[in-house]
Amino acid sequence: MTELVAPITRTMTAARPPSSRRLGDIRRKVWPYFLMLPTMGLIVAFTLYPLVQGLYMSLFKRGVVVLPQARQTLPQYVGLDNFVSLIDNADFRISLLKTVIFVVVAVPLNVVLSLALAVLLQPQTKLFAFARTVVFFPSMISLLIIGITWRWLFGLNNGLVNYVLSLASIAPVPWLEQDTMAQIAVVVAWIWWQAGVNMMIFLSGLTAISPDYYEAASIDGTSKWRQFTHITLPLLRPTMAVVVVLSSIEAFKVYELVVSLTGGGPGKATVYLIQTIYDTAFQLPMQAGIAAAQSAVLFVVLMVLAIVQLRLARSKA
Amino acid sequence: MTNASSPTRLALVALVLVVFLLPPVWLFLSALKPQAEIFQWPPTLWPANPTLENFVNTISRAKFLLFFKNSAIVSVLSAFLSVTISVMAGYALAKFRFKGDTIFFLLIMSSLMVPLQIIMIPVFLVLRDLGLLETLAGVIIAPAATPTGVFLMRQYIVNIPDSLLEAARLDKTPEWRILWRIVVPLSLPAIGTLLAFNLVWRWNDYLWPFLIITDQDQWTVQLAIANSIGRFGIDWPKLLSMSVLSVLPVLVVFTALQRLMMGGIMAGATKE
Numbered sequence: 001m002t003e004l005v006a007p008i009t010r011t012m013t014a015a016r017p018p019s020s021r022r023l024g025d026i027r028r029k030v031w032p033y034f035l036m037l038p039t040m041g042l043i044v045a046f047t048l049y050p051l052v053q054g055l056y057m058s059l060f061k062r063g064v065v066v067l068p069q070a071r072q073t074l075p076q077y078v079g080l081d082n083f084v085s086l087i088d089n090a091d092f093r094i095s096l097l098k099t100v101i102f103v104v105v106a107v108p109l110n111v112v113l114s115l116a117l118a119v120l121l122q123p124q125t126k127l128f129a130f131a132r133t134v135v136f137f138p139s140m141i142s143l144l145i146i147g148i149t150w151r152w153l154f155g156l157n158n159g160l161v162n163y164v165l166s167l168a169s170i171a172p173v174p175w176l177e178q179d180t181m182a183q184i185a186v187v188v189a190w191i192w193w194q195a196g197v198n199m200m201i202f203l204s205g206l207t208a209i210s211p212d213y214y215e216a217a218s219i220d221g222t223s224k225w226r227q228f229t230h231i232t233l234p235l236l237r238p239t240m241a242v243v244v245v246l247s248s249i250e251a252f253k254v255y256e257l258v259v260s261l262t263g264g265g266p267g268k269a270t271v272y273l274i275q276t277i278y279d280t281a282f283q284l285p286m287q288a289g290i291a292a293a294q295s296a297v298l299f300v301v302l303m304v305l306a307i308v309q310l311r312l313a314r315s316k317a
Numbered sequence: 318m319t320n321a322s323s324p325t326r327l328a329l330v331a332l333v334l335v336v337f338l339l340p341p342v343w344l345f346l347s348a349l350k351p352q353a354e355i356f357q358w359p360p361t362l363w364p365a366n367p368t369l370e371n372f373v374n375t376i377s378r379a380k381f382l383l384f385f386k387n388s389a390i391v392s393v394l395s396a397f398l399s400v401t402i403s404v405m406a407g408y409a410l411a412k413f414r415f416k417g418d419t420i421f422f423l424l425i426m427s428s429l430m431v432p433l434q435i436i437m438i439p440v441f442l443v444l445r446d447l448g449l450l451e452t453l454a455g456v457i458i459a460p461a462a463t464p465t466g467v468f469l470m471r472q473y474i475v476n477i478p479d480s481l482l483e484a485a486r487l488d489k490t491p492e493w494r495i496l497w498r499i500v501v502p503l504s505l506p507a508i509g510t511l512l513a514f515n516l517v518w519r520w521n522d523y524l525w526p527f528l529i530i531t532d533q534d535q536w537t538v539q540l541a542i543a544n545s546i547g548r549f550g551i552d553w554p555k556l557l558s559m560s561v562l563s564v565l566p567v568l569v570v571f572t573a574l575q576r577l578m579m580g581g582i583m584a585g586a587t588k589e
Contacts, residue, residue, distance in 0.1 A: 035409035042462035050439035123321035142521030
């Protein structure tokens, strides 16, 4: 149909008087730019420009200046000093290490759990559809509320988790009062929040596998487990890669959850990278340059992950 | 795996339901308990004396309704703004060839790699220079452009036949009318999905309002909740009821549009 219409359009425009045609052409040429303008404007103002500005700031010694009159203290160019100083910066080192450990522990657990959920809840009946909705719903709740929910569940003397443990005669666990336990609590709450989204991605991967493979395998008498390891897993590898990368990026950004679940405590046990960056910039002695350098380090990590993801997504398609 | 109705499988599904249903239900049930019962050990599963007292107290607290109103204004306006500009940009990228179109698309998609968390300091400075600090306008406008929105709309609008648009152009229909009368009505399913997601995202936003707002009269619900968590001594009856109230709108949107939203996730539009 398109091919039929196009030539007619051309004759029609040619037949129009020249002046109005020119006006129409100009309008038509400007139109797509006009359509792009609001989105591009906002993306430049609130993402791309700040990104460049942030990288630039990382080369200066400066504080966050809130009031215009406080601008008199000019930022001082220090080259890569901010980055070098990170090596001796204990807060940064420890929170980076903790974040990496968090990612390394939480992401694999999450992938295994969400894949198991996807396989378990795959059948197309009402019960399973309901269960999928239930699993997916937490990811629609704000991480702040997820943190509060789990803080309530992990309560030492009134929490449901310790109550369930007490039914099995296990002494109350000080989930949020002890360093390692608090870190485990963050992992549990995070996985509970993130599992639904990953399950949905796995489900879309599972539906893409042709049932013929399984039929053929069943006729050959292959066990269900072998079908899973020899058909499902290999064919799911691209989906798996996407899930791993997406949840790693998400895990590196862990912050809002901690705000309400542990408040970074006990002590500084659950202070992760984003909180360190924020505190460095906005708490006295407000070292915005150093915070910008910390952000730049995290940006490089996330960019590498994102590029890997794009590669994988492309090879999937 | 084993067939859908095998006992093992049903037992596992029951376990999954407990693990994923119990926490929110427990939060809700706890909020219905009077102060004394909330901290009772062993805990009562079902409230022995259910009461709406915590909710009434929270709502009657001077400013809670104001925070709710602020959140409602922010999420509704921001969602509409976001959908509008995503439709515009998605339409341009789907149906027009123009200089720089690929670069625009790449720039928009690349902003996916730049989470707010790592640019919050310079973003704060931009907001300050634009005079958006301490304004709800800042919370509405700043997060409105989302790569997911543009991408979702572009993918959907690509499938609208060119012939429809060309026919309208033959009739000398103005371009904005083609967008409004042809493209928008035909994209309603995608628009609905995107609107639902945006409402939820903006309702849940914590970091944006946290950067922009300190003035209590401008707080959103999330800010109010975050601010009522002290490191020590939490007013649990208050916090539990606030949390439940803050999830209700999300529950409503999600229940109404869950098919669309779950479909949206499966179509690959994960998060922002």
